[in-house]
Amino acid sequence: MFEITRSTYYAHRLRRRSPGVERIRLRSRVNELFTQNRSAAGSRSIVSMMQEDGEQIGRFKVRGLMRELGLISKQPGSHAYKKATVERPDIPNTLNREFDVPEPNKVWCGDITYIWAQGKWHYLAVVMDLCARRIVCWALSGNPDADLVTKALDMAYEQRGKPQGLLFHSDQGSQYGSRHFRQRLWRYRISQSMSRRGNCYDNSPMERVFRSLKTEWIPSVGYLSDIEARLGNRAKAAQVVGNFNNLIMMRVRETATAELLTKQLPKVDIASISPMSSATDSSDPHGRTAFTSSSMDRITTTSVPLLEPAHIVALPKGQAFALLEGGTLWKLRMPLPIHEADADMPTDLRTLAEQMRSQYSNDTPTWHGETDDHG
Template structure:
């Protein structure tokens, strides 16, 4: 064991304590032996580390390459760009430097759904592309899409009332499971005054064929309808809504965070799309305007009868 009588400076003592601590000696005992305060040692241990000139220049190269790519380059691309400038850099070293600098590629990775085991269902396509509905709360349609949120994919479940193409329920989650679709359905059911005998149409995704989701439909006294397998046209109104969201509103590179995505998508659904965006199905009127016209007409009929 080293002793305080060793003729070494304070920095050298701290260095010895750190080295011996790595060999499993307790810091409290080491500081006592060397006669130094633990708070002084911790302050030295946690001090900002000065980068070497080589490391500083390497990080500047990485940062410059990242900014040149407008934030889209990942570690592999940055390694190639920096190496081409005469500063050899591997993909793995580039990854560590990006992490140290807090740089994250804004480029979306390719999305792949995980293959899920789902129960066999024999639910007919009761809607059969009869998308023109005579009143609200008669037919709802749902679907799920994926959205990039900076570091990973998030999943949006949407429920659309087909009468005026009004979004009535939605939910965003990091997991594309039946809990997500149940949450969107519950929002629709409660926000629309718990209507009965609604037909709910979707594709044959496992989130909609799962027992928990189907049980929720039964509790809400809804009739389930499903598209034919692999036929997106059987659910085209919701497909069009998702396409409009992604082409009109979402940034091409996705969102920086989950919370940003949630806030921005909600603005689209309850604001622009529902209240202002002209819809060809509604003869150029926004969904909420058409629904309000319908309910006003119903009140007029009720007064006159």
């Protein structure tokens, strides 16, 4: 009927049932790259990454492999925005979509977005340098007020070494038009520019940042806590939250200092057993019972401090009390340094931190509130 031989037909069916080893390898690589990019990479991005690794493959083949694996990029679709031309009379649109800035610290952009964390909305204010499209600083708060955007501006201004001749561009949000924020711009000698009302294209670099943040980084169900929202990593957030319940108490000289530590400790109930006995004479002179007696144990509880200030003052050298996991008290014994020079012992805390940072590895990228890059 189709003018093909029987062997050709069965060979075609066999190829469809059992994919080759090479195709299985490519499918595994595509799935790995898709997972590493937080399910945000499409066929174009995966083709570019595979070709950079020396893989000879095209976009249509990658698209077919993604279809076989059921991988769908979570990039949002297009959206129709209305065109607006109304400027604010006192703050014009000075930038006028001139987003190509040749030098750093000449034009900054800012905007606010909302993030669901810990069962409520949190608000993120971001400051970006248009030269390299890099985030300078950000601030997170539970209130979308002028203090939030001012805090982000203060951090960026200090981080970049108090630059001069700046232009700050934002939308017509009430926070950026408030007296508090405009006074801070005046103090820093920063000029202000605002988008036209309801025109997101006038501040499109910031809109693009928030789109990538919400589609590629933030979980679809939000964050469990505001700390996780700040760090962008659930494992690190759990570690930080656990540290909040830990308290290390070393030897101090002053009793007042020791009281500051012991006041943070919970009180414990001490149970004590007191034996009690009693005897009563019989009121019947003709009865067989001359008296009655009884004995019992009375249990009483007393609330006492977990540690007294004197316990911390009297600690021997090299020992400390540690309250771990919110309620378990431990006594630590730390090795004392020897007088001879030790090549393996760090000279100071900075050197120790650098050694720990060089040995620490984590494949998950993390957001930082501040960056040292000036470009």
